[in-house]
Amino acid sequence: MRVALLLIGFGHVGRRFVHLLEELRPALDARGIEPVVVGIATRRHGSVFDEAGLDAAQVARQVASGEMAGPSSSEQPAHALIAQLGSLSAEVRVLVETTTLDVRFGEPATSHVRAALAAGAHVISANKGPVAHAYHALASEAAAAKRRFLFEGAVMDGIPIFNLVRETMPGVRVLGFRGVINSTTNHILTAMEHGEAFDAALARMQAEGIAEADPSLDIDGWDAAAKVSALANVWMDARMTPQDVRREGICAGDAARVAAAVAQGRRMKLVGRAARTAGGIVTSVGLETLEVSDPLGGLDGQANALEIDTDILGRVVITQRDGGLEKTAYALFADLVEVAEMTSEVVFRGDR
Numbered sequence: 001m002r003v004a005l006l007l008i009g010f011g012h013v014g015r016r017f018v019h020l021l022e023e024l025r026p027a028l029d030a031r032g033i034e035p036v037v038v039g040i041a042t043r044r045h046g047s048v049f050d051e052a053g054l055d056a057a058q059v060a061r062q063v064a065s066g067e068m069a070g071p072s073s074s075e076q077p078a079h080a081l082i083a084q085l086g087s088l089s090a091e092v093r094v095l096v097e098t099t100t101l102d103v104r105f106g107e108p109a110t111s112h113v114r115a116a117l118a119a120g121a122h123v124i125s126a127n128k129g130p131v132a133h134a135y136h137a138l139a140s141e142a143a144a145a146k147r148r149f150l151f152e153g154a155v156m157d158g159i160p161i162f163n164l165v166r167e168t169m170p171g172v173r174v175l176g177f178r179g180v181i182n183s184t185t186n187h188i189l190t191a192m193e194h195g196e197a198f199d200a201a202l203a204r205m206q207a208e209g210i211a212e213a214d215p216s217l218d219i220d221g222w223d224a225a226a227k228v229s230a231l232a233n234v235w236m237d238a239r240m241t242p243q244d245v246r247r248e249g250i251c252a253g254d255a256a257r258v259a260a261a262v263a264q265g266r267r268m269k270l271v272g273r274a275a276r277t278a279g280g281i282v283t284s285v286g287l288e289t290l291e292v293s294d295p296l297g298g299l300d301g302q303a304n305a306l307e308i309d310t311d312i313l314g315r316v317v318i319t320q321r322d323g324g325l326e327k328t329a330y331a332l333f334a335d336l337v338e339v340a341e342m343t344s345e346v347v348f349r350g351d352r
């Protein structure tokens with residue numbers, strides 16, 4: 001089955017994704033899935049579109065070295081290319097949305113998702129903005145269009161989170177959750193325990209492409225707040241945005257608190273939380289002192305973990321010991337396979 005892919009956003013995640021498509025080609029062949037990258041759009045590096053298919057790995061190398069093949073196709077390349085994707089006769093059309101996180105409004109990603117669904121394409125995304133700001137509206141639009149809107153990479157990279165609950169916990173009610181869900185801050189806090197400077201640890205996360213393009217989104221707790229909002233919207237039927245999450249970040253001045261916790265045999269962690277209360281769903285991101293025996297307290301470096309509190313299964317903990325770009329790219333891969341397999345079954349199962 002030919003699957004036409006339009007990539008909007010072609011930074012660290014998008015480029016790693018196209019290489020992963022090649023590396024995992026046997027797994028795709030075994031499923032009869034033939035992905036063809038027909039278009040790539042960026043903000044400052046131009047865009048390209050070719051219905052016959054692009055050499056995406058080659059374009060990735062060009063973008064990494066600062067230039068894109070071919071001219072920008074219009075003043076608003078992203079929306080122009082979405083329209084072109086919609087007009088293709090390919091069996092399956094998919095928008096891969098990996099633009100920069102906009103924590104205030106979730107744009108332009110939300111508009112990209114909306115336009116693609118309206119044009120008849122499925123959407124897979126690692127961008128938490130649309131889920132944190134507009135999940136319910138987009139899920140309704142996807143269901144009405146009989147298309148999927150999947151975003152496994154939005155939280156905990158490639159570790160199954162959204163699909164874990166969606167696919168394996170039918171009828172289970174999520175009562176709340178708590179988690180260490182921002183790799184950059186956990187790496188910095190771990191480094192500070194060893195006496196390393198805040199700025200040096202942050203610089204390492206920027207060099208590895210793990211920190212957000214604007215790293216203040218990580219250290220001020222915005223990325224974690226966007227993830228809390230996304231999880232609460234999807235699992236707890238909340239109607240919130242990142243701005244509704246009570247939020248605290250970390251700073252170089254926390255070194256003394258980190259050292260004091262270590263001296264007591266404990267650890268400081270930036271924890272995102274949501275709970276159902278009589279007054280509604282309460283959410284927060286804040287620095288907490290945890291026992292090392294706590295599933296969140298034992299996390300080192302880029303490791304993440306999420307404890308999901310459920311009515312039937314009790315508390316379920318899922319841990320990601322090794323973070324990294326490849327994992328986020330894998331989340332897009334897993335979403336792609338789900339879209340393609342759902343289409344080949346010719347059974348549309350709604351917005352499960």
Ligand SMILES: NC(=O)c1ccc[n+]([C@@H]2O[C@H](COP(=O)([O-])OP(=O)(O)OC[C@H]3O[C@@H](n4cnc5c(N)ncnc54)[C@H](OP(=O)(O)O)[C@@H]3O)[C@@H](O)[C@H]2O)c1
Pocket residue numbers: 008009010011012013014041042043044045046078098099100101108126127128129153154157209210211212213324325328
């Ligand atoms: N990096 C990670 O480990 C990770 C993990 C999980 C989720 N995510 C999420 O994945 C997304 C991508 O992350 P990344 O690390 O790949 O970011 P990145 O390296 O900064 O790349 C962002 C890409 O989006 C493009 N872009 C921005 N605004 C655009 C617009 N209006 N139209 C078209 N293209 C636009 C940029 O183009 P220019 O380069 O030309 O500006 C760039 O190609 C983000 O939403 C992030 O939160 C990242």
